[in-house]
Amino acid sequence: MSAVTIPEPEPQHPRDNYLNAGYGIRSWLLTRDHKRIALLYLGSITFFFFLGGLFALLIRLELLTPAGDLVQSETYNKLFTMHGVIMVFFFLIPSIPAVLGNFLIPMMIGAKDLAFPRLNLLSWYVYMAGAFFTLWAVVHGGVDTGWTFYTPYSTASSNTNVIAAAVGIFITGFSSILTGLNFIVTIHTMRAPGLTWFRLPLFVWGHYATSLIFVLGTPVIAVTLLMVFAERVFHLGIFDPALGGDPILFQHLFWFYSHPAVYIMILPAMGVVSEIVTTFSRKNIFGYRFVAFASIAIAVLGFLVWGHHMFVSGQSVYAGLVFSVLSFLVAIPSAVKVFNWTATMYKGSISWRTPMLYAFGFIGLFTIGGLTGLFLASLGVNVHVHDTYFIIAHFHYIMVGGAIMGYLGGIHYWWPKISGKLYPEGLARFSALVVFLGFNLTFFPQFILGYLGMPRRYHAYPPEFQVLNVLSTAGASVLGVGYLLPMIYLVWSMRYGRNAPANPWGSTGLEWKTSSPPPKDNFDVPPVVTEDPYTYSHEEVERLG
Amino acid sequence: MAETSTAKAHASAAHGLQHQFDSLGQQKDASTLGMWVFLVTEILFFGGLFLAYTIYRWQYARGFALASHHMDILLGTVNTAVLICSSLTMAMAVHSAALGRRKPLMGFLVATMLLGAAFLGIKAVEYTEHIRHHLFPGPGFHYPGPDARSAEIFFSLYFAMTGLHALHMIIGIGLLSVLFVLARRGRFIPEYYSPVEICGLYWHFVDIVWIFLFPLLYLIGRHLK
Numbered sequence: 001m002s003a004v005t006i007p008e009p010e011p012q013h014p015r016d017n018y019l020n021a022g023y024g025i026r027s028w029l030l031t032r033d034h035k036r037i038a039l040l041y042l043g044s045i046t047f048f049f050f051l052g053g054l055f056a057l058l059i060r061l062e063l064l065t066p067a068g069d070l071v072q073s074e075t076y077n078k079l080f081t082m083h084g085v086i087m088v089f090f091f092l093i094p095s096i097p098a099v100l101g102n103f104l105i106p107m108m109i110g111a112k113d114l115a116f117p118r119l120n121l122l123s124w125y126v127y128m129a130g131a132f133f134t135l136w137a138v139v140h141g142g143v144d145t146g147w148t149f150y151t152p153y154s155t156a157s158s159n160t161n162v163i164a165a166a167v168g169i170f171i172t173g174f175s176s177i178l179t180g181l182n183f184i185v186t187i188h189t190m191r192a193p194g195l196t197w198f199r200l201p202l203f204v205w206g207h208y209a210t211s212l213i214f215v216l217g218t219p220v221i222a223v224t225l226l227m228v229f230a231e232r233v234f235h236l237g238i239f240d241p242a243l244g245g246d247p248i249l250f251q252h253l254f255w256f257y258s259h260p261a262v263y264i265m266i267l268p269a270m271g272v273v274s275e276i277v278t279t280f281s282r283k284n285i286f287g288y289r290f291v292a293f294a295s296i297a298i299a300v301l302g303f304l305v306w307g308h309h310m311f312v313s314g315q316s317v318y319a320g321l322v323f324s325v326l327s328f329l330v331a332i333p334s335a336v337k338v339f340n341w342t343a344t345m346y347k348g349s350i351s352w353r354t355p356m357l358y359a360f361g362f363i364g365l366f367t368i369g370g371l372t373g374l375f376l377a378s379l380g381v382n383v384h385v386h387d388t389y390f391i392i393a394h395f396h397y398i399m400v401g402g403a404i405m406g407y408l409g410g411i412h413y414w415w416p417k418i419s420g421k422l423y424p425e426g427l428a429r430f431s432a433l434v435v436f437l438g439f440n441l442t443f444f445p446q447f448i449l450g451y452l453g454m455p456r457r458y459h460a461y462p463p464e465f466q467v468l469n470v471l472s473t474a475g476a477s478v479l480g481v482g483y484l485l486p487m488i489y490l491v492w493s494m495r496y497g498r499n500a501p502a503n504p505w506g507s508t509g510l511e512w513k514t515s516s517p518p519p520k521d522n523f524d525v526p527p528v529v530t531e532d533p534y535t536y537s538h539e540e541v542e543r544l545g
Numbered sequence: 546m547a548e549t550s551t552a553k554a555h556a557s558a559a560h561g562l563q564h565q566f567d568s569l570g571q572q573k574d575a576s577t578l579g580m581w582v583f584l585v586t587e588i589l590f591f592g593g594l595f596l597a598y599t600i601y602r603w604q605y606a607r608g609f610a611l612a613s614h615h616m617d618i619l620l621g622t623v624n625t626a627v628l629i630c631s632s633l634t635m636a637m638a639v640h641s642a643a644l645g646r647r648k649p650l651m652g653f654l655v656a657t658m659l660l661g662a663a664f665l666g667i668k669a670v671e672y673t674e675h676i677r678h679h680l681f682p683g684p685g686f687h688y689p690g691p692d693a694r695s696a697e698i699f700f701s702l703y704f705a706m707t708g709l710h711a712l713h714m715i716i717g718i719g720l721l722s723v724l725f726v727l728a729r730r731g732r733f734i735p736e737y738y739s740p741v742e743i744c745g746l747y748w749h750f751v752d753i754v755w756i757f758l759f760p761l762l763y764l765i766g767r768h769l770k
Contacts, residue, residue, distance in 0.1 A: 106565075111565065112564060112565045113564075113565035114565070115565065115566075115575040115579065116575070116579060117563075117565060119579075177586050181579060181582045181583060181586070182579075184578075184582055185575050185578045185579045185582065186575075188574075188575075188578055189571055189574050189575040189578060190565070190566075190571075190575070215582055215585060215586050215589075216585070216586075216589055217589075218586070219586045219587070219589035219590035219592070219593075220589050220590070220592065220593050222590060223589075223590050223591070223592070223593035223594060224593055226705075226709075227593070227594070227597070227705065230701075230705055234682070234683065234704075235682055235683030235684065236682050236683070236701035236704060236705055237682050237683075237697050237698055237701045238597055238698065238701050238702065238705065240698075242694075243694045243695070243697050243698050244604070244605065244694050244695055244698065245601075245698055246600065246601075246604075249596075249597060249600060253593050253596070253597075521564075
């Protein structure tokens with residue numbers, strides 16, 4: 001192993017790499033290189049992240065004062081709908097898989113590319129086509145159904161651009177399906193010689209589990225939106241209560257995908273955290289197989305808990321009980337992961353680099369998000385806090401505190417590999433701290449607001465809630481700064497950053513064995529794997545003597 | 546042995562082994578697995594409609610049984626036979642490709658496409674009849690008989706499910722016509738014919754969907770009056 005971390009002299013950028021393999025717009029828009037496609041995704045999801053963030057900002061500004069004074073209630077409905085639709089379908093779901101997964105999985109398994117490079121490019125175009133429809137809906141007055149598109153409001157009442165938004169999400173779903181299919185086939189058939197399943201990095205396990213959800217869940221939301229579409233356009237009556245149709249059937253179908261979709265967001269982030277924690281603790285991961293199987297367990301259990309979104313929707317009490325119990329079960333594999341990361345850090349030589357700060361943030365915030373998830377899985381408490389800011393705070397702790405922390409941690413961790421440049425460490429640490437503080441200031445007050453009974457989706461509220469809402473809005477602006485900073489300094493570093501060595505963190509994964517940025521075909525010599533992943537401990541022993 | 550490996554090396558060179566794969570075998574494994582995974586997504590895709598059907602069939606058993614009397618059982622049966630025959634010709638096409646027999650491959654592909662087109666034609670006749678009898682859901686729906694509301698749900702599902710199936714048939718015929726062009730150019734050899742094989746998997750899948758749709762929409766409860 002070569003991973004002794006001696007400060008290496010700044011390397012001159014080696015010869016050919018994937019970034020200088022071709023110039024011009026065609027070399028990007030027609031590329032089949034998974035690394036370039038990952039960067040195409042990076043650009044597009046960053047755009048949607050800031051667009052969704054803009055809607056969030058407007059929501060928080062409206063909630064600064066108790067009266068509905070900034071926007072009308074109809075506009076407010078559109079704001080939270082567009083915020084949810086864009087953040088969920090166009091940022092969070094593709095975020096880590098389509099950017100980091102796309103970039104790293106072939107390298108981590110020692111392959112030249114994904115199994116289907118053309119399909120990979122197609123999935124980006126499909127994503128963009130879906131994005132186009134959704135943007136069309138935004139520009140032409142937005143949608144007001146909430147990101148959940150509940151019937152019969154979405155099919156019979158809403159006069160907004162439900163069709164365009166549904167078509168956009170339907171199309172984008174196929175990009176998820178294609179990505180998931182590509183990952184599954186790649187991981188099955190393209191592993192380097194000697195790379196057995198239990199030598200795969202946990203990042204790859206996390207993405208395998210995610211891909212299972214992509215492949216098994218996404219078609220269901222697709223057909224559900226197709227039914228909504230058919231109902232609006234062709235007047236078919238599948239959910240129509242006037243015919244005896246069942247709007248709750250829509251909720252079942254919707255959550256059959258949309259609950260697992262939460263795990264689409266969190267499982268890849270967990271994979272990222274597993275990589276970061278071992279690297280910056282200089283220790284082998286504690287309980288590799290448990291962490292790996294916990295990903296699969298979360299993916300499988302994720303399909304059995306959708307009914308906990310419907311405790312007050314008229315579902316039977318017995319169904320509610322079963323869904324409640326199953327939802328509690330998700331805590332087990334989640335806790336396995338948190339405990340194993342903690343055990344990995346125990347007595348490790350921890351370095352406080354930026355990715356590790358994000359990983360710490362992830363673990364803490366995910367734990368709070370997960371534990372409040374248990375409140376919501378309990379039938380009685382759920383009824384009390386249903387549709388309040390408690391649930392808003394809960395899922396933002398998972399999706400923002402968990403998934404986005406993992407995403408930013410991963411972006412920083414692999415930035416030297418992706419760009420061939422080092423980011424400014426001091427500034428990056430500072431902004432990680434800003435994100436963490438801003439996040440908690442934004443969303444912790446919402447737990448209290450929700451518990452006190454402030455309902456979600458209203459643009460006005462009683463004056464006694466104002467203090468907590470002002471705190472939350474203040475936090476949101478801090479958080480916004482925390483997100484803008486990395487974008488600025490990462491872009492800056494592409495031009496002015498110091499050149500990165502092949503392996504700046506002394507990591508063990510295959511992706512670090514090739515140059516930064518990697519050559520077009522990833523490896524000059526096809527790698528052969530002879531050992532388990534994360535052999536940090538005995539490296540440390542060797543180093544320390 | 547040496548001869549086969551030379552032949553294989555020749556095949557790899559001639560038939561553009563894609564650069565990300567090490568061998569034609571790996572490439573074939575990947576594309577076959579890819580198609581199976583895709584078919585899994587298709588099962589889930591149709592699954593949403595099958596779930597809706599199951600729930601409403603259970604909820605409105607009588608209305609659904611009565612509504613299924615408006616299906617033309619003769620045309621449905623003929624169509625089922627047509628589709629099963631098309632599966633046979635598709636299987637023969639794959640077999641011919643595996644043996645490297647170009648002319649029979651092209652013939653069976655054409656036969657499969659014709660049978661598929663015949664299916665769509667018969668389906669179109671059925672649709673026309675339904676629409677003529679005002680059985681398309683929506684404002685123009687007019688149903689002579691009891692349980693009109695559940696009958697409208699039945700016809701909603703009928704058009705959604707068979708329509709989605711027909712769309713898959715059209716895509717399938719499109720795929721087969723591409724295969725036909727490639728076969729004519731002699732692109733398939735016994736070492737490399739996975740496009741034929743995986744399109745065959747897709748075609749059989751679409752047939753199987755019909756094998757479920759036919760009894761659900763035409764047959765169940767037909768004895769009830």
